[in-house]
Amino acid sequence: EDKVVQSPLSLVVHEGDTVTLNCSYEVTNFRSLLWYKQEKKAPTFLFMLTSSGIEKKSGRLSSILDKKELSSILNITATQTGDSAIYLCAWGPAGGTSYGKLTFGQGTILTVHP
Amino acid sequence: KAGVTQTPRYLIKTRGQQVTLSCSPISGHRSVSWYQQTPGQGLQFLFEYFSETQRNKGNFPGRFSGRQFSNSRSEMNVSTLELGDSALYLCASSIGQGSGELFFGEGSRLTVL
Numbered sequence: 001e002d003k004v005v006q007s008p009l010s011l012v013v014h015e016g017d018t019v020t021l022n023c024s025y026e027v028t029n030f031r032s033l034l035w036y037k038q039e040k041k042a043p044t045f046l047f048m049l050t051s052s053g054i055e056k057k058s059g060r061l062s063s064i065l066d067k068k069e070l071s072s073i074l075n076i077t078a079t080q081t082g083d084s085a086i087y088l089c090a091w092g093p094a095g096g097t098s099y100g101k102l103t104f105g106q107g108t109i110l111t112v113h114p
Numbered sequence: 115k116a117g118v119t120q121t122p123r124y125l126i127k128t129r130g131q132q133v134t135l136s137c138s139p140i141s142g143h144r145s146v147s148w149y150q151q152t153p154g155q156g157l158q159f160l161f162e163y164f165s166e167t168q169r170n171k172g173n174f175p176g177r178f179s180g181r182q183f184s185n186s187r188s189e190m191n192v193s194t195l196e197l198g199d200s201a202l203y204l205c206a207s208s209i210g211q212g213s214g215e216l217f218f219g220e221g222s223r224l225t226v227l
Contacts, residue, residue, distance in 0.1 A: 034215070041202070041220040042118075043157075048215055088157065100147035100162030100208060101170040102216065107156060 002027040004091050006105035014113050017079050021108045023089030024071040032092040033065055033072050034102065039085045046074070046087075079112045086110075116141065118207050118219035126225045132193040135222045139186050139207030145169075146188040147216060148180060151202040160203075163188050192224075200226045 003026045013019055025033065032050045036043035047056040049065035049072060056063050060077045076083055086109050090102040119138040127133050139146050147170075148160040159172040163182035180190040186207075192199055202223050206216035 036218075042204070042218040045215050045217065090157075100145045100164065100206070100216065101159050101172075102147075102157075103159065104149075104157040 002091065002103050004089055004103050004105040006087075006089050006108050008108060009106060010109040010111070012111045012113065013079055015080055017112075018075065018077045019079060019110065021074040021076075021087050021089075021110070022071065023073070023105055024069075025089075025091050026070065027091050027103070030067070030091070034090045034092060035063055035072075035074050036088040036090065037085045038088060038107070043088055048092075076110075079110075081112050081114055084110060084112045118205055118217055120203075120205050120219035120222050122222060123220065124223045124225075126227060127195050128227050129195055129197060131195050132191060133195060133224060134189055134191045135203055135205075135224075137188045137190075137205030137207075137219060139188070139205075140217055143207035143209055143217070144186055145208045146182055146186065147206045147208070148188070148190050149204045149206065150174075151204055151221070152200075157204070160190065195226045197226050200224060 005024050007022045032048050034048045035046040037046055047063045054065040062075045065072045086107040088107045089105040092102050121136045145164045147162040149157050151157045160174055161180050162170040166182045177193045182188045202221045204221045205219045208216050
């Protein structure tokens, strides 16, 4: 059974700290790995990593895909209280008709204190 | 550009009733996916519709069904509600081809009493 596992499940830090969130996957037919941020209701897209794009960066956030280790990390530097959210990792299967189907991990709850 | 719109945002039902949730995708998007989010199970895929056809289906009982209209709007229906159906139901839209990025709506919070 395809599986996505995130760690840690929760994390509490102070503003200015750097955090690393982990995502490992045991899946067949890998196509992409995606990171989402969920604050209140709607998950918002952060990054998508594929075989042709294994490293992405946007401001203080960056992500790397390690296809050999079947894992990905999401780094957030100089954290701010606004980074407090649930961070979700998801796997997208290969195949021409599977684009809407993502398998999500449990999520990491990040709390950033002032 | 308007985002994904879901209605209703909140609803309360009793066991045995049925419920219909609606989702309007981003203009131009032809794929609509539905997910159930609960504290215990996280985000789980229900089904996906593309050009009015169900393209993928998750591991949910037949009480969960959906459809998509010619304007890409989608509805999902849950019949004979159970307490365990209480959840946040999220709809996501995408172009449906060549992209893995899904855009989520704010969800419909269903409480079953």
